[in-house]
Amino acid sequence: xxxxxxxxxxxxxxxxxxxxxxxxxxxxxxxxxxxxxxxxxxxxxxxxxxxxxxxxxxxxxxxxxxxxxxxxxxxxxxxxxxxxxxxxxxxxxxxxxxxxxxxxxxxxxxx
Numbered sequence: 001x002x003x004x005x006x007x008x009x010x011x012x013x014x015x016x017x018x019x020x021x022x023x024x025x026x027x028x029x030x031x032x033x034x035x036x037x038x039x040x041x042x043x044x045x046x047x048x049x050x051x052x053x054x055x056x057x058x059x060x061x062x063x064x065x066x067x068x069x070x071x072x073x074x075x076x077x078x079x080x081x082x083x084x085x086x087x088x089x090x091x092x093x094x095x096x097x098x099x100x101x102x103x104x105x106x107x108x109x110x111x
Contacts, residue, residue: 011063012056013094016080017043020069022096029069043069046076053080057087067094072104081108 015029044052056064064084071077072095084091091108 010061011065012061013065013067014052014056014080015067015069016049016077017068017071017074019043019073020096021073021098022070024096029067043074046079049076049080050083053083054087057084057089061089063090063092065092065094070096070099072099078108 018029020027020029043049053064066077066080068074071093074080077093081091
């Protein structure tokens with residue numbers, strides 16, 4: 001009998017935030033599927049988003065990419081990054097770059 005081992009997917013994308021400060025014609029992040037039934041505001045509340053990140057880390061994901069909309073508009077993005085890093089995950093952001101500052105990057109590097 002062959003023994004089965006669990007295999008973990010090393011990376012996950014968390015499309016955490018629908019709002020965006022751009023209106024790119026090529027954008028695929030419409031959130032129409034979940035806004036109708038699951039997320040009428042276009043995002044989870046902070047506490048639930050933090051729980052999702054922790055659960056993903058607990059499950060064994062090694063890398064998380066935060067995407068949106070524009071994730072840097074999310075006021076609790078630093079908390080999500082800190083939760084992920086505190087659990088040993090590598091973090092990435094998919095951003096249009098308009099709100100990335102040296103200060104923001106420096107603060108996230110410190111966590």
